[in-house]
Amino acid sequence: MFLGLWLHNANDDLLELLERLDVLNSKIASTAMDVFFANRRDALDKMEFTDEFWKNLTPESIFLVRKFNDFCVKEKLSQLLEERMPELTKIGFIIEHYLQLLHEDTSDPEMEFIVEQLLTIAETYDYGDEIGRRKLNSLLHDALLNNEFNDTLIKCCVAIIRKISVKESDFSQFIVELVSDIRDPFMANKKDEEEEEEEGEDHAEKELLATIKSLSIAQSTLELVERPIEENVYLSSLLDTLIIDSVRNHESRIRERGLFCLGLCCLLSKKLAIDNILLFGHCYTKGDTNLKILAIKTISDILTIHGTQILDLEESVDTLTIYKMYYKAVRNDDDPDTQTVAAISLCKLLLAGIINEPDLVKTLVVVYFNGNSSYNQSLRQALTYCIPVYCFSSSENQKVMASVVVDSVRRLTLLYETADVEEMLNPTQILQQLIDWTNPSRVVRLNSSGQMADGGGKDDVQCYVAIDMMNRLLDDKAPGKDERKALISGFTRLYIPDTTPIEQLKELFELIDEYVSEGDITEAYAKNAMQRFYNEIKSTIERAEQLLVTKPEEKEEEELVLIHGANENPEESTQKDPEESAEKEAHEEETEPVESELLAEVGEGPAESSLVAEPVAEDEAEEENQVENSVSEVDRESEEEESGLKSLSPEADVSESEDEAILDQTDEKEPEEKDDYEEEEEEEEDDDDDDDLIPETSNESGSRRTSSSSRTSDVSHASRSTRSKSRASAQPEAVEEEANTKSKSPLKSTKHKSKSSKAIFKGKSLSKDKSKDKSKSRKSKSSRVSHSRNGDDNDDRPSKRQRRTSRRSG
Numbered sequence: 109m110f111l112g113l114w115l116h117n118a119n120d121d122l123l124e125l126l127e128r129l130d131v132l133n134s135k136i137a138s139t140a141m142d143v144f145f146a147n148r149r150d151a152l153d154k155m156e157f158t159d160e161f162w163k164n165l166t167p168e169s170i171f172l173v174r175k176f177n178d179f180c181v182k183e184k185l186s187q188l189l190e191e192r193m194p195e196l197t198k199i200g201f202i203i204e205h206y207l208q209l210l211h212e213d214t215s216d217p218e219m220e221f222i223v224e225q226l227l228t229i230a231e232t233y234d235y236g237d238e239i240g241r242r243k244l245n246s247l248l249h250d251a252l253l254n255n256e257f258n259d260t261l262i263k264c265c266v267a268i269i270r271k272i273s274v275k276e277s278d279f280s281q282f283i284v285e286l287v288s289d290i291r292d293p294f295m296a297n298k299k300d301e302e303e304e305e306e307e308g309e310d311h312a313e314k315e316l317l318a319t320i321k322s323l324s325i326a327q328s329t330l331e332l333v334e335r336p337i338e339e340n341v342y343l344s345s346l347l348d349t350l351i352i353d354s355v356r357n358h359e360s361r362i363r364e365r366g367l368f369c370l371g372l373c374c375l376l377s378k379k380l381a382i383d384n385i386l387l388f389g390h391c392y393t394k395g396d397t398n399l400k401i402l403a404i405k406t407i408s409d410i411l412t413i414h415g416t417q418i419l420d421l422e423e424s425v426d427t428l429t430i431y432k433m434y435y436k437a438v439r440n441d442d443d444p445d446t447q448t449v450a451a452i453s454l455c456k457l458l459l460a461g462i463i464n465e466p467d468l469v470k471t472l473v474v475v476y477f478n479g480n481s482s483y484n485q486s487l488r489q490a491l492t493y494c495i496p497v498y499c500f501s502s503s504e505n506q507k508v509m510a511s512v513v514v515d516s517v518r519r520l521t522l523l524y525e526t527a528d529v530e531e532m533l534n535p536t537q538i539l540q541q542l543i544d545w546t547n548p549s550r551v552v553r554l555n556s557s558g559q560m561a562d563g564g565g566k567d568d569v570q571c572y573v574a575i576d577m578m579n580r581l582l583d584d585k586a587p588g589k590d591e592r593k594a595l596i597s598g599f600t601r602l603y604i605p606d607t608t609p610i611e612q613l614k615e616l617f618e619l620i621d622e623y624v625s626e627g628d629i630t631e632a633y634a635k636n637a638m639q640r641f642y643n644e645i646k647s648t649i650e651r652a653e654q655l656l657v658t659k660p661e662e663k664e665e666e667e668l669v670l671i672h673g674a675n676e677n678p679e680e681s682t683q684k685d686p687e688e689s690a691e692k693e694a695h696e697e698e699t700e701p702v703e704s705e706l707l708a709e710v711g712e713g714p715a716e717s718s719l720v721a722e723p724v725a726e727d728e729a730e731e732e733n734q735v736e737n738s739v740s741e742v743d744r745e746s747e748e749e750e751s752g753l754k755s756l757s758p759e760a761d762v763s764e765s766e767d768e769a770i771l772d773q774t775d776e777k778e779p780e781e782k783d784d785y786e787e788e789e790e791e792e793e794d795d796d797d798d799d800d801l802i803p804e805t806s807n808e809s810g811s812r813r814t815s816s817s818s819r820t821s822d823v824s825h826a827s828r829s830t831r832s833k834s835r836a837s838a839q840p841e842a843v844e845e846e847a848n849t850k851s852k853s854p855l856k857s858t859k860h861k862s863k864s865s866k867a868i869f870k871g872k873s874l875s876k877d878k879s880k881d882k883s884k885s886r887k888s889k890s891s892r893v894s895h896s897r898n899g900d901d902n903d904d905r906p907s908k909r910q911r912r913t914s915r916r917s918g
Contacts, residue, residue, distance in 0.1 A: 126168040132221055141175040152176070152185070157192055162202050167218050170225040177229050196233050196240030200247055203230060207251050214256055227264035235272055245272050249282075252325065253289055256317065259324050266328035276333055280342035283329045287322045287350060294318055316359065323354055323365040330372035337377040347373055355387075364402060367391065371406035381410045382424045389425055392433055401449050404437060408453035411462055431465055438471050444484040451475065451487055455494035459501065469498075470512040470519075477520050477538050479531035499545040500552050503566045510546045510569050514576040514595075517542070521591040535594035543601050546570055570602045571612045578619035596634045599641040606651040613649045620645060 122144070129137040145152065155176060161169065180189045194202065203226045210219045235241045248265045251257070257265070266283070273279035294315040326346055337343055351373065354366025371388070374381040385407060392403035407430065410418070419427045437450030451472065457463040475481055476491040499509050521535045533541075544550075548569045577595045580587060587595065604613075620642050629635050 122172060123166075123168045126171060131167055131171045132217060137171065138175065141172070142179070145175065145179040152180075152188060155192060157194075162194065163205075165206070165222050167221050167225075170222050174225045174229055177232060181232050193229075196230075196235065196237045197243055199226070199230055199233065200240055200243040202226060203244075204247055207247075207255065211255055220258065220261065224260055224264060227261065227268060231264065231268050231271060241272055244268065249286060252286060252321075256321070262321070262324045263328045266325060266332065270332045276335055277340070277342070280329070280333065280340055280346075283325060284342040284346055287325060287346065290318050290322050290325075291350075316362070319350075319354065319357075319362055320365060322350055323362070323369055326350060326369050327365065327372065330369060330376070333376070335376070337373055337380065343373075343376075360396075364398060367399070367402055367406070371402075371409065374406070374410050375413050378414050378418065381414050382418045382421060385410060385418065386425050389429065389433060392437070397443060397446060400437070400443070400446050404433075404446070404450050404453055407433070408457060411457060412460060415462060431463075431468060434468060435471055438468075438475055441480050441484075444487065447475075448484060448487045448490065452490050452494070455490065455498065458498055458505070459494070461502075464504075464508060466508050466512050469508055470516050473509075473512065473516045473542070474519050474523075477516075477533060478523055479527040482531050496545060500550050503548065503551050503569070506546055506548065506551055506569055507566070507572075509542075510573050511576075513539070513542045513546060513573050514580050517594060518580070518587070518591060521588065521594070524590065525588075535590050536597055539594045539598045540601060543570070543573070543598055546573055547603050549603060567605045567607045568609055568612055571604050571608045571616060574599065574602050574604065575612070575616050575619065578616065578623060581623055582619065592634075596637050599637060604645070604648060606648055606655055608648070608652065610649065610652050610656065613645060613652055617642075617645050617649060 126137055126141075129140060131137045157173060177189070177193060180186075180192075193199075203223070206219065206223050206226060210216065210223050213219060230244065233240075235244075248269055252262065252265055269282060270279050273282060294311075329346075330343070333340065333343065337347060347370075351366055351369045354362045355370055357363050357366065367388070370380075370384060374384055388403040388406050388410075392400045392407075395403065411430075416427060418424055419430060434450055434454050437446055438454060440447050440450075454463070454468060454472065458469065472491060472495060476488070476495060481487055499506050517535055517539050520532075520538050524532055524535055546569055548566055577598065581592065581595055586592070604616075620638065623629075624638055624642060629638060
């Protein structure tokens with residue numbers, strides 16, 4: 109509308125349009141020009157400001173220049189600024205020209221507006237130009253000293269001086285010297301009483317104006333400094349000579365400005381805040397409306413900067429006194445301006461978390477719903493925004509609001525019974541609004557992406573509200589009809605999830621059961637509402653108890669998943685090189701049994717001890733890592749192995765005659781076959797292979813064998829000793845049976861051997877790859893056995909063939 113219709117109706121003339129918008133008294137012109145420059149960038153290049161333009165400025169033209177300058181600074185169009193705007197020295201002369209015009213007619217509002225816009229433009233300049241900087245510095249000093257400016261012009265001048273000054277101390281020194289130059293003529297005239305009497309009222313009025321101007325300059329200065337008063341010598345002197353004297357002045361205008369400057373000093377010094385907060389409390393108690401508003405604003409700012417740590421000290425006021433001040437100010441309907449300022453200040457402190465008093469929150473709620481505040485629209489507008497923001501911004505704030513819901517409804521019900529119905533909501537509507545403010549699902553939180561979302565409250569908030577409501581219904585002083593109706597109808601709107609603590613749910617359920625069992629409910633709507641709420645809480649308790657049961661199970665499952673994930677890597681690390689580890693284990697476990705067999709054959713040492721006990725003694729640590737965790741499985745394996753060993757174990761005590769007969773029969777029938785001892789040796793090797801393969805196969809079944817208990821180790825040792833004894837007892841019978849079998853048929857012996865192997869591996873499923881590995885292992889064993897027989901220099905025992913030859917010759 110502005111770019112099309114408005115500008116078209118003004119004949120596409122911006123100055124004419126701004127004249128119609130009344131730039132002096134309306135703020136809409138500023139927004140309109142922002143929209144124009146944002147959408148019509150082409151108009152920026154068409155604007156040119158000639159020397160003739162600067163000599164004949166009007167409020168509309170200087171306003172257009174100021175908005176053009178602000179837009180270029182915001183968009184960082186420095187090149188366009190250099191081309192269109194005058195340099196710093198030239199803008200200084202332009203300001204000087206219009207200051208002279210203002211000095212000639214100080215009551216011209218248009219000229220004041222032109223000077224204000226020029227000073228605002230000059231504040232955005234870069235003061236790197238030393239000549240322009242000095243020109244503007246001296247110009248502003250003389251202007252503040254000799255002209256009677258309003259507060260807006262003084263603030264603009266002080267802001268430019270602060271930008272020109274390099275350091276804060278230089279800025280403070282400049283201001284103190286300026287204030288001294290303004291006040292010195294009047295301070296000197298006080299010494300001459302006769303001259304003062306002659307000047308009369310005119311002199312007093314000039315002194316008053318000079319003091320007010322000095323305080324205005326001091327106020328603008330204190331708003332721009334940051335260092336504490338104690339570290340700034342110049343401002344400390346300004347406090348002692350100007351501000352404190354003004355606070356003690358009987359003139360209301362000077363006293364108010366002095367208190368305002370003192371409040372700014374308290375913001376810069378904690379010690380001054382502690383010393384003077386009581387003074388501002390007295391100003392609220394005994395001052396007029398303006399002084400009360402000033403006192404409330406100052407105390408609120410002091411608490412915002414320094415917190416409540418400055419309260420409850422010996423030289424300060426206590427916290428309760430400050431709370432009472434806010435309580436009285438917010439409830440004071442006779443002074444709506446003070447009431448609005450107090451409510452807004454209290455809301456700021458509550459939102460900042462500086463004050464967290466439930467009674468003050470309750471006061472705001474009561475004032476908001478009170479019918480008397482309907483005439484104070486500024487108060488209603490402020491509370492309409494502040495109370496929901498307070499409740500939904502923090503779960504702690506919502507808990508404070510929840511604690512005052514029932515009592516607020518009680519107080520408002522009493523007011524409702526005496527107030528005009530049209531000016532106030534009924535208690536049911538009030539409670540519904542309070543329940544909505546305490547809904548935990550509406551509390552704002554930050555989600556994973558950093559954006560605001562709902563659901564940041566605590567689930568037990570409205571359960572507390574329900575408990576308070578039930579206690580109110582069970583109170584000896586029973587609520588009235590309107591209040592009871594509001595409370596009972598409010599139960600159905602409460603949000604009580606299953607995650608509420610079970611103790612609170614049970615407490616609420618007991619209160620409901622007590623209220624229902626008393627039988628005082630006569631209305632049908634009340635009975636139905638309470639019955640629905642009773643059933644709802646009962647089912648909620650059941651679901652909550654179910655959650656308590658399932659949560660430990662879910663937690664246990666999560667822990668198992670974590671443990672399983674932690675154990676996956678160690679299992680993988682143990683299986684990095686299976687071939688190398690298998691070969692190493694086979695070499696360590698097979699060497700000792702073969703040597704034990706040789707010792708048993710030559711009769712040195714008992715066979716059972718050499719076959720079983722020796723490998724266990726030397727390789728016990730590795731054997732323990734390979735045993736089964738289950739004792740029953742160990743016993744089953746020992747029984748299977750014993751059944752095979754009965755037919756395969758050699759006997760060292762066989763008589764020579766039986767041995768020779770067996771050898772003769774085998775030599776006659778199978779001259780090209782291997783001798784019996786070699787077959788027995790292979791059978792023993794097969795037996796050893798079976799013994800080695802059984803624990804290896806079982807070892808692949810799981811990774812828990814690496815950490816067996818001491819009880820399993822003891823059982824495994826006992827099973828080994830039992831196994832060795834059974835082998836020793838079964839050897840004579842096995843050799844005799846084998847000799848008879850070989851005398852009948854060598855093929856049967858081979859079949860018997862294969863059956864024995866099947867008996868040993870009964871119940872074990874081995875893959876083809878493991879069978880291949882087994883054959884390779886047997887070949888390596890036979891080669892190592894032959895090497896140990898032929899290559900051991902220290903072993904003087906005769907070989908098997910030598911013993912057989914000697915027996916035949918004998």
